[in-house]
Amino acid sequence: MKAERSLIFVLTLLTSLALQACSPREGEKLRLATTTSTESSGLLAVLLPPFEEKRNVKVEVIAVGTGKALKLGENGDVDILLVHARKAEDAFVEKGFGVNRKEVMYNDFVIIGPRADPAGIRGGNAPGALKIIAGKKRYFISRGDESGTHHKEKELWAAAKIEPQGKWYLETGQGMGATLQIADEKQGYCLVDRGTYLAYKGKVELAILCENDRRLFNPYGIIAVNPGKHPHVNYVAAKALIDWVTSRAGQRIIGEFKKDGEVLFHPSTRR
Amino acid sequence: MDYVLEGLRDALKMIISLDREMLAIVLVSLKVCALSLAAATLLGVPVGFWVGLRDFPGKRAVVAILHTLLALPTVVIGLLLYCFLSRRSLLGPLGLLYTPWAMVIGQTILAFPIVAAFSLSATQAVDKRVKKTALTLGASNWQTALLIFSEGRFAILSAIIAAFGRVFGEVGVSMMVGGNIKGSTRNITTAIAKEAGEGNFTLGLALGIILLAVALGVNVLFHHFQGKRT
Numbered sequence: 076m077k078a079e080r081s082l083i084f085v086l087t088l089l090t091s092l093a094l095q096a097c098s099p100r101e102g103e104k105l106r107l108a109t110t111t112s113t114e115s116s117g118l119l120a121v122l123l124p125p126f127e128e129k130r131n132v133k134v135e136v137i138a139v140g141t142g143k144a145l146k147l148g149e150n151g152d153v154d155i156l157l158v159h160a161r162k163a164e165d166a167f168v169e170k171g172f173g174v175n176r177k178e179v180m181y182n183d184f185v186i187i188g189p190r191a192d193p194a195g196i197r198g199g200n201a202p203g204a205l206k207i208i209a210g211k212k213r214y215f216i217s218r219g220d221e222s223g224t225h226h227k228e229k230e231l232w233a234a235a236k237i238e239p240q241g242k243w244y245l246e247t248g249q250g251m252g253a254t255l256q257i258a259d260e261k262q263g264y265c266l267v268d269r270g271t272y273l274a275y276k277g278k279v280e281l282a283i284l285c286e287n288d289r290r291l292f293n294p295y296g297i298i299a300v301n302p303g304k305h306p307h308v309n310y311v312a313a314k315a316l317i318d319w320v321t322s323r324a325g326q327r328i329i330g331e332f333k334k335d336g337e338v339l340f341h342p343s344t345r346r
Numbered sequence: 347m348d349y350v351l352e353g354l355r356d357a358l359k360m361i362i363s364l365d366r367e368m369l370a371i372v373l374v375s376l377k378v379c380a381l382s383l384a385a386a387t388l389l390g391v392p393v394g395f396w397v398g399l400r401d402f403p404g405k406r407a408v409v410a411i412l413h414t415l416l417a418l419p420t421v422v423i424g425l426l427l428y429c430f431l432s433r434r435s436l437l438g439p440l441g442l443l444y445t446p447w448a449m450v451i452g453q454t455i456l457a458f459p460i461v462a463a464f465s466l467s468a469t470q471a472v473d474k475r476v477k478k479t480a481l482t483l484g485a486s487n488w489q490t491a492l493l494i495f496s497e498g499r500f501a502i503l504s505a506i507i508a509a510f511g512r513v514f515g516e517v518g519v520s521m522m523v524g525g526n527i528k529g530s531t532r533n534i535t536t537a538i539a540k541e542a543g544e545g546n547f548t549l550g551l552a553l554g555i556i557l558l559a560v561a562l563g564v565n566v567l568f569h570h571f572q573g574k575r576t
Contacts, residue, residue: 089380
């Protein structure tokens with residue numbers, strides 16, 4: 076008897092769960108692939124809701140590395156991308172995977188390291204700093220994950236005419252947060268976007284040692300996945316989102332988003 | 347150490363205040379887990395029994411493969427499943443990727459070998475004389491199987507408990523094919539991964555404590571069903 080009652084209970088439970096999972100969601104959906112740093116900055120939490128409300132669209136944010144985001148776009152698994160790897164973005168559009176690319180916002184990268192700066196890179200330019208770090212074989216912690224940050228890092232090494240390798244060059248293959256934590260533990264040098272650094276200010280004991288080099292410029296682009304290649308994508312909503320983030324209201328929200336009193340992303344239209 | 351104590355405090359706060367986000371992710375974990383355990387049981391028990399009760403050439407190889415599947419890394423299953431569910435692949439048009447259903451499929455794949463392997467062991471563990479006695483008393487193959495099932499139900503429930511443990515705490519599959527989307531595919535483990543990756547250790551630990559609390563609750567329920575035989 077007991078077994079029968081338990082069985083009925085379990086079956087009812089499972090059926091209701093399955094039904095709940097099946098029921099169609101209200102409203103439209105838009106899948107946005109973006110980078111982990113953009114997501115963890117918290118910007119999207121203020122930038123997306125007004126758009127979602129006005130258009131009655133739920134934006135599903137999938138935060139992955141830039142490399143993976145571009146791959147998802149290529150495969151048609153998402154409707155729109157918000158990334159920061161200019162050369163890779165241009166290639167993406169050129170190959171016909173993306174359309175309607177617009178500049179959204181920008182910030183810059185900084186090279187951080189232990190406050191005492193044992194390598195002595197403070198105040199120099201970016202490739203110069205990397206040259207010194209490599210020369211002195213001090214720990215440098217790289218993303219190593221084909222992210223926007225990693226792409227920029229590789230460009231800087233190329234400018235310094237150095238191929239980084241050795242026990243001092245650590246590639247984490249992980250997101251900015253995890254990489255920062257490792258850099259902190261190792262008290263090593265690291266390239267990080269200013270936004271994420273500010274978000275981590277209290278949590279790591281690393282200081283900005285190299286900044287304001289033009290080569291450290293970090294622009295963000297938004298690209299809709301080409302409906303010609305993937306007819307199923309929600310292109311209408313994607314276009315609407317592009318219009319929203321580049322609109323006056325959207326750009327204002329971006330410009331007013333601060334952490335610790337500092338602006339994390341500069342809206343592109345103000346340049 | 348501070349993290350752990352703070353985590354404990356935050357966990358209690360979230361539970362008492364019935365924090366909405368926390369409840370949402372717990373629900374996702376439970377939903378996906380329940381459905382995948384059901385599917386894995388429906389598939390795994392018959393397979394385990396079939397392999398266990400019959401003798402056929404290559405049986406040892408099959409058993410070895412089954413046991414090897416127990417060691418499948420979750421991230422590998424997630425990756426393989428992504429390859430099948432992605433838009434440009436075979437099952438793409440079904441649009442399952444980045445929905446809870448993809449997570450259910452992945453976790454079923456994860457749980458199936460456990461349930462099958464345990465069920466197989468159950469058939470061996472049941473007193474060999476049961477099978478012989480049933481046959482001499484004139485039972486058909488089907489009736490014999492049912493009898494062994496009844497004798498082995500304790501072991502089968504153990505299989506489900508073990509599968510639950512594996513599936514409730516996994517993050518590789520959920521992250522890969524679920525996408526950690528807030529409100530739909532973010533479950534407890536992917537939420538912990540996100541918070542830990544962002545350096546919010548206290549929150550990560552708090553969620554971990556909540557996961558253990560929920561798992562404890564579920565296991566208490568399981569043991570209740572298992573009855574007095576412990």
